[in-house]
């Protein structure tokens with residue numbers, strides 16, 4: 001019999017995030033193009049004013065004094081403009097070129113005329129046609145805080161500033177051990193055996209949460225003996241910051257995870273969570289071979305419960321390990337009633353409507369099923385003692401899908 005007292009679901013997420021944050025890996029410097037998907041270890045600051053010089057927004061003329069203007073030169077993007085010293089003169093200017101000191105207006109080429117002597121005339125627009133130094137950012141200004149996820153736009157703004165590399169957090173390395181002698185790794189289920197549906201899917205979820213999962217870090221089915229569990233977990237801890245296991249979280253005759261954790265000197269961060277489905281999930285700190293903290297996340301064997309454990313505990317843990325902010329939940333409208341589960345938080349699989357504002361429960365949601373999960377965007381969260389009526393605003397726990405998945 002288990003004597004664990006399940007942790008509140010929200011508290012479990014906070015504990016997992018905090019454990020990850022405290023164990024966040026060191027910063028490393030990597031080249032800009034390789035930084036996609038990483039996390040800023042330091043704030044991104046402007047190295048110069050942006051723009052760094054007064055910059056023309058148009059092709060046309062930089063003019064000084066009253067018209068008509070005599071053309072005294074030309075300045076292209078990339079060049080350094082000589083000052084315009086004399087009233088009644090202008091230079092031809094290209095978009096992106098430095099505006100000469102002394103210019104008091106820019107005139108678009110198509111809004112100008114030239115007379116027989118080559119003198120230029122035209123009316124400047126009311127809105128200035130050039131960008132002033134510091135208009136976008138001042139030198140030293142913080143553009144993005146530490147903890148920002150690096151995406152192509154972040155890489156772009158860093159390049160604009162003049163960075164060649166960024167200080168980012170190391171990516172957490174994750175491994176996966178699948179437990180269960182009943183599992184088949186090929187062919188259809190039958191005769192008491194089921195296909196392993198977690199070995200093939202968990203790595204994809206882990207990667208979407210920012211972890212690196214090498215093909216060699218996925219093992220199983222691991223035999224249902226304590227010795228085999230211990231050997232597999234020890235082996236996985238040698239290289240992984242986080243080892244996920246599936247199955248064996250309960251206390252059945254062949255559930256060896258808790259005894260294995262005891263033998264490994266593990267310390268529970270969370271040991272069972274008051275949530276349905278998924279309550280036997282756990283997260284533990286395990287001393288690694290080098291003394292550095294490693295984590296083991298025990299995902300329950302029921303496949304939907306395993307995914308729930310992953311987004312409940314592993315997603316916040318990985319956010320913390322990467323130095324990112326704790327994931328926050330959006331509020332959406334429940335488009336149909338969602339029952340509560342007494343003293344447990346109920347995570348109800350749901351699909352968002354096209355604008356993401358309301359969530360409708362999907363079918364086939366048993367914890368042993370994956371059909372509902374493959375249609376859903378995430379879970380409506382119904383807290384202990386509550387239930388949701390149609391039209392209620394409810395928290396929504398998203399699956400870590402990427403753009404274009406589940407349109």
Ligand SMILES: Nc1nc2c(c(=O)[nH]1)N[C@H]1C(S)=C(S)[C@@H](COP(=O)(O)OP(=O)(O)OC[C@H]3O[C@@H](n4cnc5c(N)ncnc54)[C@H](O)[C@@H]3O)O[C@H]1N2
Pocket residue numbers: 178179180182183194195196197198199246247248249250251252255278279280299300301302303305367368
């Ligand atoms: N006496 C009780 N028994 C169970 C309880 C309970 O409260 N009292 N809770 C049930 C719940 S809820 C869950 S969840 C499971 C969790 O148990 P384990 O983590 O120990 O998982 P297993 O027993 O190993 O497997 C459960 C179930 O899932 C299937 N499974 C396991 N791994 C995979 C996989 N990789 N791919 C597909 N299916 C998998 C396995 O065949 C079992 O059917 O405990 C309940 N029991």
Ligand code: MOO
Pocket residue numbers: 275276277278279280300302305306367368
């Ligand atoms: O809690 Mo179990 O994880 O409901 O299937």
